[in-house]
Amino acid sequence: MSLAEARQARTSARNGWLLSAPALVILTIAAIGPLLIVLVYSFLTPGDYGNVVWEFSWNGWKSVFVEEDIFEGTLSLADAHLTIFWRSLSLSILTTVLTFIVGFPTAWWIATKPPKARAFWLFLITLPFWTNILVRTFAINQIIRNEGVLNSLLIWAGVIDAPIQLTYTPTALLIGMVYVYLPLMVLPLYAAIDRFDMRLLEAGYDLYASRWQVLRRIILPIVKPGIIAGSILVLVPCLGAYVTPRILGGGKMMMLGNFIELQFGQGRNWPLGAALSILLLVIVTVALLFYVRALNGEKRNG
Amino acid sequence: MADVTIEARNTIKAFGQGTQAVRALDDVSIQINRGEFFTLLGPSGCGKTTLLRLIAGFEMPTSGQILLDGIDITDLPPNRRPVNTVFQSYALFPHLTVAENVGFGLTMQGRPKAEVADSVARMLALVKLEAMANRKTSQLSGGQQQRVALARALAPKPKVLLLDEPLSALDLKLRKEMQVELKRLQTETGITFILVTHDQEEALTMSDRIGVMSAGKLQQVGSPKDIYTRPVNRFVASFIGETNFLPAMGVAGGAKLGCGAVVDGVAAQGAVTLTIRPEQVRLTAADEPGAIPATVTLLVYFGTDTHVHLALPDGASVVARVQSPATGEAGLAQGQQVGLRFAPGAVQVLED
Incomplete structure (x- = not known):
């Protein structure tokens, strides 16, 4: 390599760094920085009026999993925290399954419409996104409360005599979550089904497959990337959901998001809140890793 | 009297409603013999593909009947007809390997695994793709995909094999090779082949008999030589050869x-x-x-x-x-x- 070439290589390397500098700055300030602060906070001591005292402590992490009895000094498993974890996880998984069951036929139906109609229906699916989630959640509350539209309608139709108590139950929370996160399932499913070659259905029927076999052996395996993407897109925000459980759960159905908020607010235990946030991040990252794995597996075989 | 495998009786297929309705098939009756290489030839929109889809069961005739070995199969769904199709687009399953594609029909019929594996191996040998058994179909060339589609449709040993313009996506040289290949497969398996094409040369070189279609009607049925030397009308004369x-x-x-x-x-x-x-x-x-x-x-x-x-x-x-x-x-x-x-x-x- 001549001297001139070496200099040119150095210059282009330096220019490369310079060009990527804006992105690096944004990444540091917006992503890595706050995350590091949260991580550091989780190892500090809570201050008396919130905030943190700069003194190293394991207590934030310890109290995620165990409780210390103030009087006896004994340790026991933090049941309340585990209940909240379990509720968040099970409700999120249930929401994901329900959005898939509702979303798949919806996405299929839209994808098989003529192109013009598709744009219209997709617009309708995304329409709730343009409305504030708080307002939408209150609206759902109006529908399902005892004097709400749903119960009035059912009583008027004679299906039930007394209103079904839905508000502040896990069912209400589930209805709300499915409603809020449904578009996040429908859109990736639609994208996958839209790419699906409908001629394969005829090939399947021609080769002696029943409708059920065509669904299970041909459609579902081929749109699998869409199913995985939709599931991740629903599961991840569900785990951290805050507004929906707050309003529809009436404070009784606390989920991880609410619990974390509590620690930074009334709980005045920032290190615990920070530790919980990091834990949530780990759960989500593991879920994403599964997703990437599944996709790569797909590519290896394909 | 020849042994008839597939018969269409006065089949009419109309698309659309009322006065807007278009007759894709206008009272077509045809008999196709066992072990015959039969070609439906005509320009696009003449109804030849519609007739093929009626035989496959993808479409229901507006009126008329489809018979297989003398039995009315008009109302049977495609998965219950012993008839397989080679699609124009091949329609291979992208998530399955070549061997899984070829074995799909047999698996769906509920045949034992060993029998499926055995049939798949024989079919792949027949189309000379043994080395590709574990590849994904996307890794194959157009000609190879065509062979997989053929093997997949032949594996369940259908009574009739339907081929919907199977060679139209191939380049000229490959098309010539596959014409010979198709003829060989038909002779070796003895299965009735019904080929749909708009390529008159393809029809003339491969078929035992040709049915020339135009505007939803069967214009003439006969051997290639018959059709070429004794066309019954101006359409047949001009469509086939110069x-x-x-x-x-x-x-x-x-x-x-x-x-x-x-x-x-x-x-x-x-x-x-x-x-x-x-x-x-x-x-x-x-x-x-x-x-x-x-x-x-x-x-x-x-x-x-x-x-x-x-x-x-x-x-x-x-x-x-x-x-x-x-x-x-x-x-x-x-x-x-x-x-x-x-x-x-x-x-x-x-x-x-």
Whole structure:
């Protein structure tokens, strides 16, 4: 390599760094920085009026999993925290399954419409996104409360005599979550089904497959990337959901998001809140890793 | 009497409603024999694919029946008909390997695993793709995908194999190879093949019999030679190969052309159209007795052959196909006066 070439290589390397500098700055300030602060906070001591005292402590992490009895000094498993974890996880998984069951036929139906109609229906699916989630959640509350539209309608139709108590139950929370996160399932499913070659259905029927076999052996395996993407897109925000459980759960159905908020607010235990946030991040990252794995597996075989 | 496998009886297929309805198939009846290579030939939109889809079960006829071995299968869904299709787009399953694709039909029929594996191996050997068994279909070339589609459709040993323009996506050289390959597969398996194509050459070279379709109707059914040499109407004559049309008047013992020359040996009455293939037109010296005088207007060189466009005295034009002159030999020239004769028995009278 001549001297001139070496200099040119150095210059282009330096220019490369310079060009990527804006992105690096944004990444540091917006992503890595706050995350590091949260991580550091989780190892500090809570201050008396919130905030943190700069003194190293394991207590934030310890109290995620165990409780210390103030009087006896004994340790026991933090049941309340585990209940909240379990509720968040099970409700999120249930929401994901329900959005898939509702979303798949919806996405299929839209994808098989003529192109013009598709744009219209997709617009309708995304329409709730343009409305504030708080307002939408209150609206759902109006529908399902005892004097709400749903119960009035059912009583008027004679299906039930007394209103079904839905508000502040896990069912209400589930209805709300499915409603809020449904578009996040429908859109990736639609994208996958839209790419699906409908001629394969005829090939399947021609080769002696029943409708059920065509669904299970041909459609579902081929749109699998869409199913995985939709599931991740629903599961991840569900785990951290805050507004929906707050309003529809009436404070009784606390989920991880609410619990974390509590620690930074009334709980005045920032290190615990920070530790919980990091834990949530780990759960989500593991879920994403599964997703990437599944996709790569797909590519290896394909 | 021949052994009939597939029969369509007075099938009508209309798309759309009321006055908007279009008849893709207009009262078509056809019988296809066991072990036959039958080709449905026609331009796009003639109804040939619709007929194929009716036999496969993807479409229901508006009226009429489809029979398989004498049994009415009109109402059977495709997955219960012992009929398989090779699709124009191949429609291979992208998530399965070549072997899984070929075995799909057998697996769906609930055959034991060992039998499926055995059949798949035999089918892959038949289409010479043994080495590709574990590849994904996206890793194959167009010709290989075509072979997989064939093997997949043949594996369940259908009574009838339907081929919907299977060669149209291949380049010319590959198409020629696959034509030979298809013919070989049909002979080896003895399965009835029904091929849909718009390529008349493909139809002529591969088929035992051809059904020529146009505007939802079956125009003529016959052997390739029949169809080529004895077309029943103007559509069949012009769709298959190149031909000349000459208006004529029936006279005693022949037909009189516009220029006054009489073509002998054709039975015609009143105004008719005569047709003759370019290769059946013979060129002679201009002054040969009995020859029709003509002027060379254009010479089109095709390698072994040359198309000679000729004008008759009344302005009617005729194309003759002659062997190109050998190197160094003087050929015809534009504007040259020649005589022409029609090969005996080659002139057909069309009903129009």
